[in-house]
Amino acid sequence: MAHWHTEAKEITATFAIVGPARSGKSSVLRCVFDRIAPARRGVLAPSGTGPAAGPLLDWLPLDLGQLGGWHVQVHLYAIPLVAHADATRRVVLTDADGVLFVTDSQASRLEDNVVALRDLRDQLAARPAPGLAPMMVYLHNKRDLPAELLLSAAALDEAINPEGAPSFECDALRGVGVLEALHASVTLVMRRLVPRAGAAS
Numbered sequence: 001m002a003h004w005h006t007e008a009k010e011i012t013a014t015f016a017i018v019g020p021a022r023s024g025k026s027s028v029l030r031c032v033f034d035r036i037a038p039a040r041r042g043v044l045a046p047s048g049t050g051p052a053a054g055p056l057l058d059w060l061p062l063d064l065g066q067l068g069g070w071h072v073q074v075h076l077y078a079i080p081l082v083a084h085a086d087a088t089r090r091v092v093l094t095d096a097d098g099v100l101f102v103t104d105s106q107a108s109r110l111e112d113n114v115v116a117l118r119d120l121r122d123q124l125a126a127r128p129a130p131g132l133a134p135m136m137v138y139l140h141n142k143r144d145l146p147a148e149l150l151l152s153a154a155a156l157d158e159a160i161n162p163e164g165a166p167s168f169e170c171d172a173l174r175g176v177g178v179l180e181a182l183h184a185s186v187t188l189v190m191r192r193l194v195p196r197a198g199a200a201s
């Protein structure tokens with residue numbers, strides 16, 4: 001959950017980048033890092049590559065400056081979909097204000113998207129405060145692949161986003177759609193947080 005420093009008028013919010021294995025979660029984070037002004041971002045900390053190596057997530061802190069009279073900082077975490085990162089994912093999801101769900105748009109990966117989303121919902125239901133679910137935004141990734149391999153964005157939305165959360169067609173390797181999706185996610189989260197921040201001050 002977000003942290004407020006009311007005297008300094010600062011908010012720190014957490015965003016989890018989740019989705020099926022190899023859908024492009026780390027690529028999304030790398031894309032944000034490459035396209036945000038250096039003064040606005042910290043160091044990108046990539047995950048380790050095996051059970052014994054390094055942190056089991058990629059982490060990127062951003063300083064978004066003033067929004068709604070508050071100084072906004074965000075932490076983006078991309079958690080690999082491997083069994084030994086399950087505990088890490090649970091911890092990040094416990095704290096997440098926003099979720100960026102990265103789907104793999106290939107028709108052959110539909111079931112993987114569905115299963116990853118079901119797992120996410122189970123993990124969110126187990127949060128200490130399950131009523132206040134994180135704001136969801138979908139990134140339908142790999143839209144650069146040949147059209148015959150892909151499901152349409154509408155078909156993906158119908159399958160995994162029936163509630164109609166914002167969704168974006170993305171190519172994380174070339175930076176298409178990613179910053180737009182992040183902007184939408186931050187906006188949704190801040191709309192929810194800023195009134196609460198006002199109440200807390």
Ligand SMILES: Nc1nc2c(ncn2[C@@H]2O[C@H](COP(=O)(O)OP(=O)(O)OP(=O)(O)O)[C@@H](O)[C@H]2O)c(=O)[nH]1
Nearest residue numbers: 021022023024025026027080081141142171172173
């Ligand atoms: N064509 C295409 N390939 C992509 C795109 N995004 C990621 N990839 C490729 O997909 C593969 C997996 O990308 P990652 O970013 O490592 O995926 P991930 O979701 O972080 O994977 P895990 O952490 O292992 O679950 C890599 O070979 C990427 O280059 C995209 O938009 N288009």
Ligand SMILES: [Mg+2]
Nearest residue numbers: 025026079080
């Ligand atoms: Mg990864």
